[in-house]
Amino acid sequence: MNKILKKSAKKLADDNARGAQIGLLEEVFNDIYPSRWTIYKVNFFRGIAFGFGSAIGATVLIFLLIWILNFFVNIPGGIGDFIQSIINAMQNRR
Numbered sequence: 001m002n003k004i005l006k007k008s009a010k011k012l013a014d015d016n017a018r019g020a021q022i023g024l025l026e027e028v029f030n031d032i033y034p035s036r037w038t039i040y041k042v043n044f045f046r047g048i049a050f051g052f053g054s055a056i057g058a059t060v061l062i063f064l065l066i067w068i069l070n071f072f073v074n075i076p077g078g079i080g081d082f083i084q085s086i087i088n089a090m091q092n093r094r
Helices: 002-032 035-069 077-092
Strands: none
Touching: 035 077
């Protein structure tokens, strides 16, 4: 019975500490964002920046992939022809 009481007391103390941390985070959040419209505005611009960054990043990665594949076009044994067909397929999609 003593073990059960100790376990319950520890769980209660952990829950109280977690509740205090959540309360502190809510206070900090409410201090930073005084109104809901501010939150909506910040999240909107954050989403636009994330989408723009993703598009730019994907473009750079595809460019680098095509650029690196161009170095392997002259490899004998059919691999170069296969890489050339991949490059042609990527360029024809534009």
